[in-house]
Structure formats: C-alpha cells, structure tokens
Amino acid sequence: MKKKRNSVDVLSMNGSKWRFLLFLVIPTFALYLFFCIVPMINSLINSFYDWNGYGPKTFIGIKNYANIFSDVEFWDALKNDVAIVFFKELIIVFLAVLFAVSLTRARLKKGEIGFFRFIFYVPNILSVIVITMVWKYFFENFDFLDKGWNILKTDNGIWADRPLALIIFIASWCGIGYYMIVLITAINNIPGELYESADLDGAGKIRQLWYIILPELAPQIRFVIVNILAGSLAVNMNLILPLTNGANHTMVMGLYVYNYGTSNLSMVGYAYAAALVLMFVSFVLCFAVNMYMKRQEAKQA
Amino acid sequence: MKISIKKTLAVVLSVATVLSLSGCRIVYKVSEKEVEKVHYDVITVEDEVSAETPSSAESTTTSNSQNKPNGNKGGNTSSAVSAKPEKEKKLSGSLKIQVFINESQNPSDAWTEVADAFEEATGVNVTLIMGSQVNTQYSARWLAGEAPADILLIAGNGLPDEQMAKSGTFYDLSDVIKNGKVYGTSKKISDVLNMKVIETENGKIFRAPLMTSVQGLWYNKNTIKTAPRNYEEFKAISKKQKSGLTYPGQYADYSTWGLFMPAVAAYGQDFFNQVASGNPDAFKDKRFMAVLNKYEDYCKSKLVLVGSSSADHITSQLNWLNGKCGFITNGLWLESEMHDYIPSNFHMAFMASPLIENNQKPTVIMNSVNLAVAKKAKNLENALAFIRFIYKENMQLAYMSRYSYASALKSVNYQHAAMSTVARETLDYIYSGKVSIVNKGVRWNNLIDNEFKNVINDMTNGKMTAKQASTALYNAAKKSS
Numbered sequence: 001m002k003k004k005r006n007s008v009d010v011l012s013m014n015g016s017k018w019r020f021l022l023f024l025v026i027p028t029f030a031l032y033l034f035f036c037i038v039p040m041i042n043s044l045i046n047s048f049y050d051w052n053g054y055g056p057k058t059f060i061g062i063k064n065y066a067n068i069f070s071d072v073e074f075w076d077a078l079k080n081d082v083a084i085v086f087f088k089e090l091i092i093v094f095l096a097v098l099f100a101v102s103l104t105r106a107r108l109k110k111g112e113i114g115f116f117r118f119i120f121y122v123p124n125i126l127s128v129i130v131i132t133m134v135w136k137y138f139f140e141n142f143d144f145l146d147k148g149w150n151i152l153k154t155d156n157g158i159w160a161d162r163p164l165a166l167i168i169f170i171a172s173w174c175g176i177g178y179y180m181i182v183l184i185t186a187i188n189n190i191p192g193e194l195y196e197s198a199d200l201d202g203a204g205k206i207r208q209l210w211y212i213i214l215p216e217l218a219p220q221i222r223f224v225i226v227n228i229l230a231g232s233l234a235v236n237m238n239l240i241l242p243l244t245n246g247a248n249h250t251m252v253m254g255l256y257v258y259n260y261g262t263s264n265l266s267m268v269g270y271a272y273a274a275a276l277v278l279m280f281v282s283f284v285l286c287f288a289v290n291m292y293m294k295r296q297e298a299k300q301a
Numbered sequence: 302m303k304i305s306i307k308k309t310l311a312v313v314l315s316v317a318t319v320l321s322l323s324g325c326r327i328v329y330k331v332s333e334k335e336v337e338k339v340h341y342d343v344i345t346v347e348d349e350v351s352a353e354t355p356s357s358a359e360s361t362t363t364s365n366s367q368n369k370p371n372g373n374k375g376g377n378t379s380s381a382v383s384a385k386p387e388k389e390k391k392l393s394g395s396l397k398i399q400v401f402i403n404e405s406q407n408p409s410d411a412w413t414e415v416a417d418a419f420e421e422a423t424g425v426n427v428t429l430i431m432g433s434q435v436n437t438q439y440s441a442r443w444l445a446g447e448a449p450a451d452i453l454l455i456a457g458n459g460l461p462d463e464q465m466a467k468s469g470t471f472y473d474l475s476d477v478i479k480n481g482k483v484y485g486t487s488k489k490i491s492d493v494l495n496m497k498v499i500e501t502e503n504g505k506i507f508r509a510p511l512m513t514s515v516q517g518l519w520y521n522k523n524t525i526k527t528a529p530r531n532y533e534e535f536k537a538i539s540k541k542q543k544s545g546l547t548y549p550g551q552y553a554d555y556s557t558w559g560l561f562m563p564a565v566a567a568y569g570q571d572f573f574n575q576v577a578s579g580n581p582d583a584f585k586d587k588r589f590m591a592v593l594n595k596y597e598d599y600c601k602s603k604l605v606l607v608g609s610s611s612a613d614h615i616t617s618q619l620n621w622l623n624g625k626c627g628f629i630t631n632g633l634w635l636e637s638e639m640h641d642y643i644p645s646n647f648h649m650a651f652m653a654s655p656l657i658e659n660n661q662k663p664t665v666i667m668n669s670v671n672l673a674v675a676k677k678a679k680n681l682e683n684a685l686a687f688i689r690f691i692y693k694e695n696m697q698l699a700y701m702s703r704y705s706y707a708s709a710l711k712s713v714n715y716q717h718a719a720m721s722t723v724a725r726e727t728l729d730y731i732y733s734g735k736v737s738i739v740n741k742g743v744r745w746n747n748l749i750d751n752e753f754k755n756v757i758n759d760m761t762n763g764k765m766t767a768k769q770a771s772t773a774l775y776n777a778a779k780k781s782s
Contacts (some may be wrong), residue, residue: 052461055468076680081724084423140608140616156762157608160550248611248758259751262440266461 024178040279052266064273074274077251078281084168084252085232089225091172096224097217099176100183101209106240117184121177128174132242135170163243163250171232171239178223186220187213215300222293226286232280253278308602327680387487389686395426395431396683399439399450401457405637415696422485422690425683436460443470446674451684455508455671462673463744466507472674475506477685481639484690492709493692498669509688510669510709512700515731515738516559516632518546518655522648525627528655530663535628535655536602542627544602549614550761553754557667559630561757564592564656565740567664579745581778582773593760595656595766600761610758622647637705637725650726653736658759665731668741671708707731744782749774 013021014259035230047064049057068074069297103113123131139158144238190213198208214221239256244250246259378729398416402408409431416427430439430450436459442449443465453471455462465471478499481490498510520528524542529535539545546554553608566573568588575583583589599605606626609617618639621629629635643649653663672691674684690696697708707728715728730736756773759765765773 007653052464052468053463054461054470155607157611158760159608159611163611180605243612247551247754248554248762249755262459266464 031084039196042271043276046269047276049269053261054266054269059267060269064270065277067270068274068277074253074277075253076249076254077253077256080164080250081099081233081236081252083164084171084228084236087168088172088175088232089228091168092175093221093224095172096179096183097214097221099180100187100300101213103180104184104187105205107131116124117181120180123174124177124181128238129242131170131174132239135166135173136243140246158160159244160248163248167236167239167243167250170243171236174239175228179228182224183217186217190216218297219301222290222297225293227289229289230286231283234278331571341561383765387482387485387598388766389423389485389774392423392425392686393682394680394685395428396452396605396680397428397430397450398452398454398687399435400429400431400454401433401436403433403457403634403638405640406703407637407640407703411700414699414703415691418696418699419687419690423683423686425680425686433457446470446677448679451675451678451680452687453673453675454511454674459601459700462508462671463502463621465770466502466673469676470673471507472676472678472681473494473505473507474509474674474685474688477688478506481685481689482635482688483692485693486578490689490692491755495667495709495710495711495740498667500669500671500742500744508671508673509691510705511672511691512670512697512706512709513667514670514706515563515667516555516630517563517651517653518559518628519621519623519631519635519649519651521534522630522650523646524624528650528653531657531659531661532599532655533659536599536604539599539604539627539673540602540697543624544626545599546628546630547606547609547612547617547620547626548630548757549612550610550756550758551613553610553751554615554758555632556630556757557750557753559632560656561592563593563654563664563666563739563752566591566666567737568658568659572741573666573739574743577741577745578743579749579778579781581775581782582658584774590767591658593770596757596760597762597767597770599656605761610761618642624744633706633724633727636721637703649723651730662737663735664737664739666741667707667738670704670706745778748781749777750775752777 046057048059048061050060050063051057086192099116102108103116108116130204136159142152152158158166166260194212194216195208198212203211236252237258240246240250240252240255246252246255253274257271257274260267260274339352396419398412400409400412402412409429412429412431416429420427432438436457439449440459443453443460453460462471462685477490478494478496479491482488482498483490483493494510495513498513500508529538536545546560562573562577565576565588572583572586572588575586576589606620608620612620617629617632618635619642620626620645622639622642633651636643653665655663657663668671672688674681674688678684684740691700692710694710694713697710697713698715698718700706701708701713702718702724705721705724705727708715715725731738752774756765756770760767760770
C-alpha cells in the first residue's frame, strides 16, 4: 500500500494562508534573487568583456574563456585543486570514521571522551591564519625531528619541494573534527539492539564496524564527501594565500580568480570568466559524486 | 535541577552575547584606528599669504648639478629649489589625502610633518586617511568612479594605477608638472624635477613623482667588508658565508627588480627598455641570457639559502638579519621596515646587482613613487597646490629622511637632513658616480611579471635551466603582446 504523504492542498488554502505563505516565501526569494542570481548573471555578462575594472568595457565574446583554457597556470590550478580535494577526502573520511568509532565504541571514560573530542575539534575553532602560521613555523623549524628519514628535510626546503603534500596535510587536519562530530551523532543513533544481536552471533568489533556501523553511516559519509568537495574547491585559497601565495606551483583556482580580479593584474572580465569556470567545475563534480553515491546506496539497499 | 541548568544556560548565553557584541565593537574600533584620520586645525588666513614660512625656508646655496640627471648631492652641495619667495593665491577649504603606509611609524611621521607645513603655508585643512588597508577599504569607491580622496599615494597592492590612469580616474597633471612652479617659489617644477622617471599615458602625465626608489642587494658591512662589484666577486664572497643569497620566494619580484633587471640595465637604457617593455625577442637576446646563466651557475653552486623560494618577505628578511646568509634582495625601504629587528652588531649596506661582467658598471633602476590627483577631486585647487608643495626641498627631505628613499628632484642637499646613517650611506652610494642610474619609465604586462616570479623560483630549486627560463619568459611576453 502506497504511503500517504502529508501535504498542503494549495487549491483549498484560504486568503490568510496564502498571505502567510507569501510572507515567508517572498523575502527569501527576493534575497536569493538579488544576492545570488543577479550577481551570477552579472558575472556571466562581464565575462564576455575585456574590462580592467575601471573605464569602458569591450565586448570580446568567448575570448576570455579561450584564454583561460589555453593558460598553463589555469590547468596547474585545477590539477592542484583536484589533488588537494581528492586526498583530503580520503584522509578526512578515514580518520573521521576512525576517531568517531573510537570515541563511541571503545571503552573510554566519560572524561577521556570529552577530552579527545575537544582535542580533535580544536582546529575547527582556530583562525585559518593561526593554523597556517603554526604549521608553517613547524615545518620550517622542526626538520631536525626526522633525522635520517628525510621526509621534512629536502634540497630546497620542504615548502619548496613538497608544498602540496603539506597543504593537503594541513587542510585535512583542519577538517577532521567537524566531520567526526557529525559521524559521532550518527553512530549514537544506531539502535543498540543491532550490536547486541551481533554480539550474540559472535561478531567481533571489526565485523560490527564493517556490517553495522559503516552501512548505517553511509548517508552521513556521503554528506561528508559532498560537503568537503563543495567547500574545498573555492576555499583552498584561504590556506594557500598565507602559506605559499601560489609560489612553487601551488596555484589553485580560487587564488587564480583572486589574482586576476583584485591584484594589480586587474583583468576583471577575465576573472569573472575564471570564477564561472570554477563554479561550473565545482557544480559538475559535486553533482556527479552525489549521483554516484546515491546510486551505490540504492544498489546496496 | 532542570531549572538551575536552564538558568545556568541563560547566564552563559547572555555572557556570550554580551562578549560577542563587545567583540564587534572592538573590531569596529580597530578598523577605525586603522584608517587613522589625522585632522588638523584650520588656520585662518585673512589676506593673501606668503607661502614661504620660516619652517619651510629653502637652502640658498648654488646648484652645481642642475643639468645632470639624477644629480642629487650630499655634503655641502646645492639645493635646486633656491629661489626667492613668491606670493601664492589665497587658499581655503580642505584637502583629503589617501596614504598607504606599512607597519613602520616613520612614513606616517613624514606625512604628518608635510601636512602640518602645508596647513601652515596655505591655511588649507588637511585630512590624512592613512593605514595599511586603505587601498582595500577604498578600492570599491575608486572603482565606482567616486573620489574618496583628493590625492592618492600610489603604493601597496590593490590599486591598479595604470588602469586608473588610462580610464580617466586621475586628473591630467601635465600642465602642472611642465609649466607649474614649486609652491612659493619662482622655480619651474620641470627644471628641478627628475623628469625621466615620469610615466606617461599617451603623452599625458597622470602621476606626479613624490620620491624615487631603487632595488638591489643588502649585506652586512660588519661581515662583508667590501661589496662585490661583479659576478665573480659575488660568487667568491658568497662561498665564504654560511649561505650566499636569500629572497622572498612568495614575492619573487623582489629578485626580478633587485637582482635580474638591474643586471639587464647594466647593458644600457636601450636594452633595458626593450626588456622592461616586454619585447619578446629581448628575452632571447644573448645579453639577457648572460644574466640568466650567471644565476643558474649561482644556484647550481648551492649558494641560495635553502627555503628562500618559499619564504615570505618577513621570513627572508629575518633570516638575513639573523646571519643565515650574506645577501638579500630588497628595496630602500628595508631599513625602515625592519627598524625594530636590526641586531646591534649589524651594519646594513646597499649595493647594486652583482650579476654583471667584470667590465660592466653596477647599475640601479630608478623608479618613482607617485601621487595622483582624482579627476573628480572636491578640492582640486588645493590638491594641485599640494602637488607643487611637495617639490619644496624641505618637504622632499621630510619624505627622504622618514622613508629612506631618494628624492624626486634632480638635486637635494640631504647631508644635514635628520636621516639614519644607513639611509645617508645608501644615497651617497647611489649618487657616488660608481653606479649607473637607469630610469624605469616603462612597464611590461603583469603576465610577464608573474612568469618571471615562477622562473626565478624554478631556477632556484634547480627545476629550470637558463635556456628554459628564457623560453618561458619569451612565451609570456609573446602572449601578452
């Protein structure tokens, strides 16, 4: 039997209900229109112009887009963004699950759980500038720690030879805490009977993790993956700017747009085009990943 | 129990709200302080005033360097602006000046001193909008075609002055610079000003030089007794140091303009102009290659301080001050910027780029630090008077001594100015005759600037040869032309 949904019968609504509905919808829609849709359309229009931000604009069609796609630095930036996001996803998902399971299923005391939650969550409440300065100082001055390993000590300095690896590490370190809390909440919502049944059947902790916790966490893990993807592509520059300023081939798309739009390069039309490309890439990746994961979940169900 | 928890929560939330609100106010205050508004009292002047006030009296010794370009002189030489006081038209009202200043207190002192003198001389009420974020804070208004200030100091990031000049944001100063007189004197500005550093747009002057500056290398005189005069000496001395050279890799243009381009300029103004204007073929020229080859050899000899290619400018400066290397690429502002961090046993000294042959003369590239007047300036007459006012010798000395820059005038007697020993020695070195001076005057496309930064870092890290660097720059120049 088909489940009946709760719904509002729009046709039978009286005037006061309509007014109330419009009262809620119109401000939201107006704000969305003026602060989201209009700037996007404005960006699209400006991306077809040769404009330095001051003075007259010259219509040049799709030349800005053609120049972007023929720019080696743009492809470097895109490649870096994808690499950062990909490894960040792997590290955060793996460690956030590990920490969340440890703090919920391991036999820890209440005080210990609170302590570790706080420790893992601290990076989320620190300013990006503080985080970048701390890690930058650490990697520049503590290379003696790996004497013999030569992971941190390189010919030209770690920030010159392995900047991307460090950026991925720092970006992941910042993100684990928040997603760990999300997963802890989900794990706490798993019915205790499932664990009891598994115990009676003789399933160990690892099997419980594999057959109970991970399947139950699937929607939250999908949320984590899509959220990292959507939140990273545009904001990787927040870390890159203070850490490397794009030097040593660490350009990312956000910084690329920023440089062309606001610095003395002042190619504003070009920056608009680059920003739209960034938005398009983010949208396509998020959409594709989301669809893929939904299908996988449906298959498993 | 439940009630007490609720009460506790309410108290905590209230405290948090109050704290966050007070936090907002603190931020607001800091922001207001950042855009420090120095307001001066109006001095009422009843009649036409003589602009020559006792405090701004000029030196009256005779100039012996009037016809020499860049002939600023120390010692007991002359003043270029040494004319009898002229009566100026009475002025009134106000004047707003937007001034980007860095962390150092010195530049703001210079502006305060000059604003005081201008007020005293003219009766105009001067407001200085100063801070390290003023460009960011006001760029939207400039962009919208407004004039948030009458005069703008073109310094720091965030103001694309070339585009602003081309788009008509600035007032055309051609007449003032070519025909105007130094405020309160009968001297023509064009006679006393170093006209060669002026950048023009279609022959029009939109930017008035306030000071001039050069970039090069700095070393510690206490450890390096004699500055290297060519590449062979540079390499030999570098080998005796813990490490040879450092530069801020995140802002590798410090090396572009302190190390590479001065060495290019050593081949003469013509070749420098070819490269600096972005002529693609110039980047394949054997003279340009000779400069790149020297740097490649220097990097292969492992003489660049490890970590330089990823350092920010403060890190690189501190590394140098802490004795980790012998030389650093930087500009004349270095002493003023690092004033509080210079060790007592450290004697900073400036030198031109040593990436030159034995038979070449060390060369510096002189570029101007400019002021622009807004086309829509509310106080245009006062703004133009201020532009004429800055060319008075004692005003130039006020800027020189606080900024540690060179003057925009051809000749200034700075020996008795209250400036640091390092600044005086640096100016003595630049005007000693041992160094050639090439004027910048032209600009290449910023895409070349970007590529140059990548090239320098890649060469430093051994990931690019001189030949590859030349090709990369050629391609960037070709693309931007």
